[in-house]
Amino acid sequence: MKYEMIHTCIRVMDLKKSELFYQQAFGFEIVRRMELPDHKCTLSWLRSPVGTFELELTWNHDQKEPYTMGNGYSHLAVGVKDLLISHKRHEAMGLKPKPLKCLTDGKPTFYFLADPDGYLVEVLEN
Template sequence: MLKLNGVHHIAIICSDYQRSKQFYADVMGLTVVREVYREERRSYKLDLEVSGLYQIELFSFPDPPARPSRPEAAGLRHLAFGVDDVEAAIEHVNAHGVATEPIRTDEFTGKRFTFLADPDGLPIEFYEK
């Protein structure tokens, strides 16, 4: 049987590297681990850390094609971050000009959550632990 040890990283291709870097590092509070520019690909790669456990790789490529990203499009549905207090998380991102949806409650767990979007419209969820 295959033994998976966890999620190693999540890769995101952005259309505006500086704007997405600012969003994920400054607004979302992810820690920058390393940033490299790959001349042969004309691409930045930014490694970001979430709580010392997970990594998000942020890539820039010249003229990436658009991808449907609404929650019901085929493929990755959304990126969810666990938070201690969904209202505090909402207040934080709202203070940075990021809009959020109204708080909902998971009908199966009773936990509260909300959605927002990254600069490219990728749905992001805050899910209260």
């Protein structure tokens, strides 16, 4: 039996702000949204223009305090062809990307960027 990764979910404080971040920073598109008034929440699924894996943003309407990520959350990851151009673009957008890094003594291969709720996104060079 084979399983396909479908989506991952993160909880957000401001749905519009988070949707805009993923649209502007990575070109994600909203593919569907579900209002669940009985559960006091809204779900929004975003997808990269390439691939089928989705990011589900869950906005719980009555959540007043920011979510605690604890020490178990690590990061999401996206791939890009030109890491340096991507890093400069995110800097120009005022998104404050972390410095370029590599795991060896070679050229940089990744950096991290935080979304409006503090979730880290690793940007990797394909």
